[in-house]
Amino acid sequence: MSSRFRSLRATQVAGAALLALLISGLVSAYRPAGQHELRVCADPNNLPFSNEKQQGFENRIAELLARDLDAKLSYVWWAQHRGFVRNTINQNQCDVLIGVPSSFERTRPTIPYYRSTYVFVTRRDRHLKIASFDDPQLRRLRVGVQLIGDDGTNTPPAHALAKRGIITNVKGYSVYSDYRQPNPPARIIDAVANGDIDVAVVWGPLAGYFARREPVPLDVAGVSPQIDLPFLPFVFDISMGVRRGNDALRDSLNSIIQRRRAEIDQILADYGVPRVDMAVSGSSTL
Amino acid sequence: MMTRMSPGSALATFTPRTIAFQCAMLVTVAAACSKTKTPNETGHAPAAPSQTPIAGRSNGGAIAQQTEDGQWTLPAKNYASTRFSGLSEITTDNVKNLHLAWTFETGILRGQEAAPLVVNNTMYIVTPYPNYLYALDLTKPGAPMKWVYKPRTLAAAQGVACCDVVNRGASYADGKIVYNTLDNQTVAVDAVSGKELWKTKVGEINVGESLTMAPLIVKNKVIIGNSGGEFGIRGWLTALDLGSGKIAWRAYHTGPDSAVLIGPRFKPFYTDDRKPDLGIKTWPGDTWKIGGAGAWGWISYDPQLNLIYYGTANPGPWNPDQRPGDNKWSSTIFARDPDNGDAVWAYQMSPHDLHDYDGVNENILLDLPIGGQTRKVLIHPDRNGYVYMIDRTSGEVIGADPFMYVNTSTGVDPKTGKLKMAPDKYPHIGEVVRNACPAAPGAKDWQPSSFSPATGLVYIPHQNLCQDVESVEANYIAGTPFVGMNVKMSPGPGGNRGFFDAWDPVARKLVWRINENFPVWSGALSTAGNVVFYGTMEGWFKAVDARSGQELWKFKTGSGIIGQPVSYRGPDGRQYVAILSGVGGWAGGIVAGGIDPRDSSAALGFVNAMTDLPSVTNKGGTLYVFALP
Numbered sequence: 001m002s003s004r005f006r007s008l009r010a011t012q013v014a015g016a017a018l019l020a021l022l023i024s025g026l027v028s029a030y031r032p033a034g035q036h037e038l039r040v041c042a043d044p045n046n047l048p049f050s051n052e053k054q055q056g057f058e059n060r061i062a063e064l065l066a067r068d069l070d071a072k073l074s075y076v077w078w079a080q081h082r083g084f085v086r087n088t089i090n091q092n093q094c095d096v097l098i099g100v101p102s103s104f105e106r107t108r109p110t111i112p113y114y115r116s117t118y119v120f121v122t123r124r125d126r127h128l129k130i131a132s133f134d135d136p137q138l139r140r141l142r143v144g145v146q147l148i149g150d151d152g153t154n155t156p157p158a159h160a161l162a163k164r165g166i167i168t169n170v171k172g173y174s175v176y177s178d179y180r181q182p183n184p185p186a187r188i189i190d191a192v193a194n195g196d197i198d199v200a201v202v203w204g205p206l207a208g209y210f211a212r213r214e215p216v217p218l219d220v221a222g223v224s225p226q227i228d229l230p231f232l233p234f235v236f237d238i239s240m241g242v243r244r245g246n247d248a249l250r251d252s253l254n255s256i257i258q259r260r261r262a263e264i265d266q267i268l269a270d271y272g273v274p275r276v277d278m279a280v281s282g283s284s285t286l
Numbered sequence: 287m288m289t290r291m292s293p294g295s296a297l298a299t300f301t302p303r304t305i306a307f308q309c310a311m312l313v314t315v316a317a318a319c320s321k322t323k324t325p326n327e328t329g330h331a332p333a334a335p336s337q338t339p340i341a342g343r344s345n346g347g348a349i350a351q352q353t354e355d356g357q358w359t360l361p362a363k364n365y366a367s368t369r370f371s372g373l374s375e376i377t378t379d380n381v382k383n384l385h386l387a388w389t390f391e392t393g394i395l396r397g398q399e400a401a402p403l404v405v406n407n408t409m410y411i412v413t414p415y416p417n418y419l420y421a422l423d424l425t426k427p428g429a430p431m432k433w434v435y436k437p438r439t440l441a442a443a444q445g446v447a448c449c450d451v452v453n454r455g456a457s458y459a460d461g462k463i464v465y466n467t468l469d470n471q472t473v474a475v476d477a478v479s480g481k482e483l484w485k486t487k488v489g490e491i492n493v494g495e496s497l498t499m500a501p502l503i504v505k506n507k508v509i510i511g512n513s514g515g516e517f518g519i520r521g522w523l524t525a526l527d528l529g530s531g532k533i534a535w536r537a538y539h540t541g542p543d544s545a546v547l548i549g550p551r552f553k554p555f556y557t558d559d560r561k562p563d564l565g566i567k568t569w570p571g572d573t574w575k576i577g578g579a580g581a582w583g584w585i586s587y588d589p590q591l592n593l594i595y596y597g598t599a600n601p602g603p604w605n606p607d608q609r610p611g612d613n614k615w616s617s618t619i620f621a622r623d624p625d626n627g628d629a630v631w632a633y634q635m636s637p638h639d640l641h642d643y644d645g646v647n648e649n650i651l652l653d654l655p656i657g658g659q660t661r662k663v664l665i666h667p668d669r670n671g672y673v674y675m676i677d678r679t680s681g682e683v684i685g686a687d688p689f690m691y692v693n694t695s696t697g698v699d700p701k702t703g704k705l706k707m708a709p710d711k712y713p714h715i716g717e718v719v720r721n722a723c724p725a726a727p728g729a730k731d732w733q734p735s736s737f738s739p740a741t742g743l744v745y746i747p748h749q750n751l752c753q754d755v756e757s758v759e760a761n762y763i764a765g766t767p768f769v770g771m772n773v774k775m776s777p778g779p780g781g782n783r784g785f786f787d788a789w790d791p792v793a794r795k796l797v798w799r800i801n802e803n804f805p806v807w808s809g810a811l812s813t814a815g816n817v818v819f820y821g822t823m824e825g826w827f828k829a830v831d832a833r834s835g836q837e838l839w840k841f842k843t844g845s846g847i848i849g850q851p852v853s854y855r856g857p858d859g860r861q862y863v864a865i866l867s868g869v870g871g872w873a874g875g876i877v878a879g880g881i882d883p884r885d886s887s888a889a890l891g892f893v894n895a896m897t898d899l900p901s902v903t904n905k906g907g908t909l910y911v912f913a914l915p
Binding site for chain 1: 442444490491492493494515516517518570571572573575576578599600601602603604605607608610642713715716717726755760761762763764765766767768769773879880881888890
């Protein structure tokens with residue numbers, strides 16, 4: 001009796017699932033634009049990633065996603081500081097974060113859509129040609145790094161320099177910086193351009209974008225090694241992140257990343273994102 | 287649950303004669319205790335409890351004594367910070383009859399850490415963000431609301447607060463209730479009308495600063511300190527004029543002596559601390575500018591010496607290899623002149639902190655018989671696992687005794703005052719450190735202790751947590767990826783996560799201890815009726831015998847308790863006890879912040895130790911008030 005009931009249920013469930021599939025196929029084929037929303041949580045003040053005027057490459061990618069999903073794009077703006085994930089996507093305020101590290105455990109990440117690296121940023125007229133943490137020049141130059149606070153974590157270059165005893169000539173810049181200013185993390189690039197520091201070690205996308213906008217030419221060069229032992233990576237895969245359990249959206253986004261890879265690559269190239277996952281001319285100095 | 291450590295019931299009743307007898311005994315007993323202990327084994331626990339009844343108890347001296355007016359006007363009840371009520375209607379005999387008198391719902395379901403104030407038959411409650419201030423009329427049945435003051439606290443401040451959006455309460459003086467809002471405003475509100483009298487912006491959320499501490503009003507100054515080490519702030523203590531709200535002085539905790547307000551009056555006890563500009567020279571380059579060391583804890587005041595005492599937070603940035611040196615003046619107790627902020631002495635508990643051991647915990651000011659003389663001391667149970675007894679006139683460490691299993695250090699050097707760090711617990715990026723005790727919240731966090739002059743004991747609510755720093759995981763801040771230490775906290779030896787201790791400050795010994803399942807994240811209240819109150823994260827509000835620790839009464843509130851109990855005399859002449867229930871804070875973020883229990887390293891690893899909390903309590907924000915029938 002009960003086994004018969006169970007098999008009956010299984011058939012009903014399978015039937016319902018099939019019906020749902022058919023309906024959803026019809027809906028996605030014929031749904032008018034704006035019928036549903038793609039809600040993105042993003043920082044309102046952090047180019048080249050995103051800003052409230054939607055001028056960042058993550059804004060451009062979000063538009064691409066919304067177009068592909070035939071969804072209306074909406075934003076929840078929140079500074080990407082400590083608590084960002086907890087207060088935004090994990091409170092169901094939005095559906096997707098456009099950029100998270102691919103091994104970030106607090107969201108369900110998509111497949112990676114780019115891989116970048118920490119870079120050395122110097123003024124071209126200084127001819128410093130620094131490409132390795134083991135370059136002896138780093139012991140005497142003014143080196144800028146971004147620091148995170150007292151939380152038990154910090155940026156990889158801060159650790160790499162400290163490990164090599166390069167400490168007293170290092171100038172720390174808060175990765176948060178002063179949020180009243182536009183794009184606060186960019187202050188460290190300004191400091192290279194205006195000579196406050198000789199070299200900055202920063203995450204590639206930030207450097208690639210702002211290096212083109214400073215009044216003097218800057219060189220941007222990927223760091224070496226890519227992984228400092230025992231385990232300190234400078235190269236990160238970046239994915240989109242959805243809420244855990246939202247596998248349907250994750251699968252859709254994976255499909256878009258695969259189908260529209262060329263368009264995504266072009267957006268990243270437009271913003272000068274240094275890539276280490278492909279031989280692309282994102283940044284000619286790499 | 288209860289571990290009886292000593293036949294403490296020998297002090298059956300408090301009389302002047304028993305006190306005189308104890309003090310006579312002290313002359314001999316205390317001499318043996320006057321040297322700083324130097325345990326030499328790695329990992330040490332509190333000394334075995336004394337079987338000698340009541341050896342070395344003291345009433346704390348004049349500063350801990352007070353005339354009881356039945357009110358609660360300061361966060362810690364008095365300047366000595368004893369959190370002791372002289373009311374004695376509720377006793378060990380009748381507390382079993384305690385019943386709920388009335389309740390009040392704050393409507394804010396985040397961690398409730400504040401102590402209610404009681405002034406002129408009105409109760410004042412400060413909520414977590416958005417930091418409402420409620421005034422309740424105690425003269426009417428059910429204590430109806432008189433008014434509510436709603437500051438327009440910036441929502442963005444929530445993103446800056448480190449550990450839930452808590453507020454630790456208000457101070458009263460001169461007709462004004464003064465408190466801080468999360469977005470760096472100090473406000474003075476007319477205690478009668480609820481009208482805002484002044485509001486001063488003292489910090490900047492855009493650089494990571496926030497305010498969570500309760501101000502202390504000393505003479506005509508409101509004294510406050512900032513939070514935000516997680517965001518690379520530069521810590522300070524600031525005094526505002528009580529009348530106008532104008533900033534009178536600001537003392538930074540890093541930087542040149544001129545900014546730290548170190549001048550000719552500065553006479554620290556240890557010679558290494560007397561060199562100039564240590565706030566710069568103990569840091570590489572200009573990392574001192576983002577060196578942390580806020581002041582988000584408690585302030586005490588000795589009117590006779592005219593000195594305030596408070597502790598500073600831990601240094602940034604992480605990792606410690608990036609800031610070789612002592613990183614002064616982080617994790618430090620300062621004695622300052624409240625009139626102008628001048629530093630008079632400083633003592634650093636955790637130089638070059640490796641483990642997030644802020645120094646902000648309370649300083650209880652007592653005059654104790656030590657080595658045959660009465661010494662003016664402060665008692666400071668620190669995050670690093672030691673109860674410090676420090677001469678508050680000079681900054682000399684008289685004792686530093688472990689009150690939890692400690693293996694990150696091996697004691698305090700009596701000559702230099704330096705903490706002796708255990709090298710095997712030094713965290714290096716990419717390496718594994720197992721079982722470091724105490725964990726980042728320390729043997730005790732912000733939750734304040736109480737001292738009873740009736741028993742001579744300090745009642746210390748605290749936690750029993752160790753941590754593994756075991757691997758790295760990717761994270762992302764402001765578009766910058768990095769790998770972090772994957773911190774996981776777990777219960778310390780014994781397997782329970784919390785303790786409620788009675789500590790004899792003269793004998794420097796544990797007298798009795800109650801084991802609690804969760805960290806005891808609430809404050810303690812002691813009373814002249816020899817009843818001590820505290821709350822648990824399950825929501826139990828408990829009354830125990832001050833002399834033996836025996837549980838006498840308990841009441842299950844609606845949510846976990848992380849607040850501070852207070853006691854007052856109502857307009858009807860009866861004694862009341864009040865507590866806010868509403869779990870949260872760093873320890874309770876798993877409930878109040880809705881953190882996914884699968885994120886074992888969330889809330890800086892605290893979640894791993896608290897995964898069962900959501901199954902025993904829910905969010906809340908209710909005041910409970912109790913009285914005898």
